[in-house]
Amino acid sequence: MIEIKNISKSFKEKQVLFDISGTFLKGKNNLIIGSSGTGKSVLLKNIVGLITPDQGDIIYNERSFIYGSEQDRKQIRREIGMLFQGSALFDSKNIEENVRFPLDILTDFPIEEKIDRVNFCLERVGLLNINKKMPSEISGGMKKRVGIARAIVNRPNYLFCDEPNSGLDPQTGIKIDNLIKEITSEYSITTVIVTHDMNSVFEIGDHIMFLLEGKKLWEGSNGEVTKSDLKELNDFIFATKLMKQMYLH
Amino acid sequence: MRSLGKYVTFMGSLLTRRETFSTYIKLIIQECVNVGYNSLFIVGIVSLFMGAVTTIQTAFNLVSPFIPDYVISLVVRDMAILELSPTIIAIIFAGKVGSSIAGELGTMRITEQIDALEVMGINASSYLVLPKIIACVIMYPMLVILSIFLILFGGYFAGTITGILSSVDYLYGIRYEFIEFNITFAIIKALVFSFLIASISSYKGFFTTGGSLEVGKASTSAVTNSCIAVLLADYALAQLLLG
Numbered sequence: 001m002i003e004i005k006n007i008s009k010s011f012k013e014k015q016v017l018f019d020i021s022g023t024f025l026k027g028k029n030n031l032i033i034g035s036s037g038t039g040k041s042v043l044l045k046n047i048v049g050l051i052t053p054d055q056g057d058i059i060y061n062e063r064s065f066i067y068g069s070e071q072d073r074k075q076i077r078r079e080i081g082m083l084f085q086g087s088a089l090f091d092s093k094n095i096e097e098n099v100r101f102p103l104d105i106l107t108d109f110p111i112e113e114k115i116d117r118v119n120f121c122l123e124r125v126g127l128l129n130i131n132k133k134m135p136s137e138i139s140g141g142m143k144k145r146v147g148i149a150r151a152i153v154n155r156p157n158y159l160f161c162d163e164p165n166s167g168l169d170p171q172t173g174i175k176i177d178n179l180i181k182e183i184t185s186e187y188s189i190t191t192v193i194v195t196h197d198m199n200s201v202f203e204i205g206d207h208i209m210f211l212l213e214g215k216k217l218w219e220g221s222n223g224e225v226t227k228s229d230l231k232e233l234n235d236f237i238f239a240t241k242l243m244k245q246m247y248l249h
Numbered sequence: 250m251r252s253l254g255k256y257v258t259f260m261g262s263l264l265t266r267r268e269t270f271s272t273y274i275k276l277i278i279q280e281c282v283n284v285g286y287n288s289l290f291i292v293g294i295v296s297l298f299m300g301a302v303t304t305i306q307t308a309f310n311l312v313s314p315f316i317p318d319y320v321i322s323l324v325v326r327d328m329a330i331l332e333l334s335p336t337i338i339a340i341i342f343a344g345k346v347g348s349s350i351a352g353e354l355g356t357m358r359i360t361e362q363i364d365a366l367e368v369m370g371i372n373a374s375s376y377l378v379l380p381k382i383i384a385c386v387i388m389y390p391m392l393v394i395l396s397i398f399l400i401l402f403g404g405y406f407a408g409t410i411t412g413i414l415s416s417v418d419y420l421y422g423i424r425y426e427f428i429e430f431n432i433t434f435a436i437i438k439a440l441v442f443s444f445l446i447a448s449i450s451s452y453k454g455f456f457t458t459g460g461s462l463e464v465g466k467a468s469t470s471a472v473t474n475s476c477i478a479v480l481l482a483d484y485a486l487a488q489l490l491l492g
Contacts, residue, residue: 045364048368049367049368050364050367050368073370074370077368077369077370078370080368080369082365082368084361084364084365085361086360086361088360088361088362088364088365089362090357090362090365091356091357091360091362101369102369105268105272105369105371106369106370160368
């Protein structure tokens with residue numbers, strides 16, 4: 001479980017996050033939703049330690065990521081896997097080396113064991129026989145899968161996904177969503193997903209946090225999200241006619 | 250001043266939270282190939298032609314019959330050791346290696362590859378930049394030594410083939426009143442210049458923000474700033490060690 005407590009963040013004079021608190025549950029897909037430019041990715045970057053918040057704390061299973069010891073932070077980082085919006089695969093390494101990278105850096109497993117683990121993860125995300133290909137030789141959807149394989153190769157306790165299906169066609173997006181959902185329940189990890197894709201909200205969202213202009217306006221379960229009477233949330237969720245027809249009638 | 254402070258802090262960050270020694274060894278060897286071996290052709294071709302042109306132009310200017318021919322190769326030798334090899338090749342090096350470093354790091358930054366390293370708990374600046382700086386500091390002095398030999402060879406070739414001076418005069422001139430400290434001076438310059446080029450280019454690339462346009466700007470800025478830093482350091486070292 002991850003708890004965030006009173007997170008605020010400014011860049012120069014512009015305040016981006018305002019006193020955000022919340023909880024991300026273990027074994028669940030925790031979604032942070034909101035329109036573009038509302039601070040979702042900034043919040044995610046605060047949670048994973050890419051940005052330090054101006055105030056507040058982030059607690060990973062009762063260990064403070066902000067005020068804890070360097071040793072604690074190092075250990076927490078080892079338990080984190082992250083899928084980036086653009087996959088962030090290393091251009092100079094082939095697929096196998098990309099997926100193996102966290103093992104090379106963080107473990108001293110024998111090379112055979114690392115390769116077995118890499119093959120297992122690639123198979124798990126449905127990619128076979130692409131070990132020696134370079135990232136530039138595979139499609140966007142495959143890159144996302146490789147990104148997921150790299151994120152889970154070191155058996156993380158926490159998985160973070162920044163807009164996992166952005167730039168993908170709807171079918172591939174759903175496949176990626178389902179893959180994340182399966183992995184979350186299979187390994188019982190705490191998954192936090194930043195998205196503004198409504199398919200993801202309804203398909204895989206277990207626990208949802210809604211942000212607007214850097215403030216948390218709503219938090220609840222998938223079942224509650226369509227029943228809320230918060231105008232801003234409804235405006236966001238039912239922005240399209242299709243959604244209105246599906247859920248309001 | 251703020252940029253200078255950020256640069257110094259960046260240099261300090263290279264030495265904190267380092268990875269294992271074996272990790273760096275692999276990366277340094279890889280970078281040595283990138284910055285050293287892959288620069289051989291351009292350094293070789295530029296050096297040969299600089300030697301040839303310097304010999305012909307020196308001969309063209311030394312028209313007095315009271316000046317012996319071997320002075321031509323003596324001048325070429327001292328120019329090569331003191332200035333042409335360490336400094337002019339540094340400008341070439343900044344253009345080739347500096348822009349490549351800034352472009353690579355800039356692209357890694359905007360495609361979130363550096364963020365991916367940080368999330369894994371790796372000190373990205375130390376992991377990515379330290380091997381590049383060490384590789385440049387190792388390889389550039391070697392390129393300078395090679396360049397000195399190639400300038401002298403280019404001068405010999407151009408001088409003897411065009412009949413400007415005999416091979417005996419040329420060889421006599423390059424050995425005449427040779428000052429060993431000049432080689433030490435050239436190597437000191439090479440060490441300082443390579444550090445400046447690698448560190449400034451890395452700094453420019455590492456802190457790139459925006460998109461592909463900004464990566465291009467970072468590369469250009471890396472080359473420009475490296476060249477200015479090299480020229481300032483050139484003057485400072487000459488004043489300090491020869492003045």
